[in-house]
Amino acid sequence: MDPVAGTAEHRGPLEVRARAPGKIILAGEHAVVHGSAAVAAAIDLYTNSSLLLRPTGPGEGGGAGSGAVELDLRDSGLTFSWPCSRLRGALGEEISANPGAPAPCSPDQLAAIARLLQDQEIPEAKIWLSAGLSAFLFLYASILGCRPGKAVVSSDLPMGAGLGSSAAFCVSMSGALLTAAGAVSVGARRGAEGWEVLEKGALELVNQWAFQGEKIIHGKPSGIDNSVSTFGKMIKFKKGELTNLESWNPVKMLITDTRVGRNTKALVAGVSERASRHPDAMASVFHAVNSISEELSSIVELAAEDEIAITSKEDKLAELMEMNQGLLQCMGVSHSSIETVLRTTLKYSLVSKLTGAGGGGCVLTLIPTCILFYISPGCIFSFMVLYKINTIQLMCDFC
Ligand SMILES: Nc1ncnc2c1ncn2[C@@H]1O[C@H](COP(=O)(O)OP(=O)(O)O)[C@@H](O)[C@H]1O
Ligand SMILES: C[C@@](O)(CCOP(=O)(O)O)CC(=O)O
């Protein structure tokens, strides 16, 4: 079966599933928003978006004006539904489907989307989902228009913890929507477990749409999260430019989730405000982070062949991570829960730094290869070996 050929013309039900990975940032978060280099790697935790499109043909009961756009957020246990006629009324003038031309969400479009969210009962305790819902409605209407369909989302990633759940959500959803719209086709490359991998041009389009979604959630994203979620691997990212990094030796990272919730948009805005209050000092901080990311990216690529070389490489990585953490403290994005993890791991001579936006969320600890490491089942730590290649992947079924 060619899973994509004919999707635009297809008149029966169509199901597309896409999954996109989260990420860790080894160096350069926040500074990357201000033009410094950063280093990130995709991890083996995914967000899955599945999309079921109802028939659109005349006589099949699913014209563009009837039915609804539904969203089922499995992890939150919440479902949302917008009648297509309501979407058309609210967005018809504002958004028309143009999957091949990614464009930002305008203030008028965002206001129309906010009115659509008012129709829904979002529990106060989960109000932070509004940003994700807005990104969903924008991507759906911009890529597929106001036609009926049902999206189901589930994720391995904790939300708002620094592992890029917002980007994985936007990437997997853009991939599913673009495939359903017939705007991208999967390549000949087969990924793991039967998943199909998109061609380079298709990945570029997914990435551009996901970036537009990330803007709704992050405010001012650098683009590193959606890029690493789309293209996978380990990357250096600077001012929108992406360089693949080849890691010859496995780099082992422990990820500790402090379980302190926070919001990337607010933290990114806080750093920008500090930068406008102290432009010279913060420019020096961003410059220092840039040097750290550049050095870290070249060390990652060194092929260490014996134990001495591996230890020396790991010592340098640890020192750079420690320096980066100090500069993140200067930016005002550390947190007492993060400091507790730093102190705790330091007792075992292990170096840690926050990853992602900080303010809580996850902390990375470099685990030297000489250390035997055991994590008991059910504990709050995850352990990653960074040499897996995870990218957005797709599956399509014609029912
Ligand atoms: N699976 C999901 N379903 C709905 N919204 C999501 C999902 N994953 C992420 N989001 C949105 O992204 C926000 C978290 O993004 P952010 O603050 O950038 O943290 P991070 O990207 O580190 O997880 C959530 O509050 C929500 O609005
Ligand atoms: C702080 C930042 O550098 C990374 C944010 O990552 P996350 O949303 O916390 O997973 C922001 C960005 O680059 O867009």
Ligand SMILES: [Mg+2]
């Ligand atoms: Mg995010």
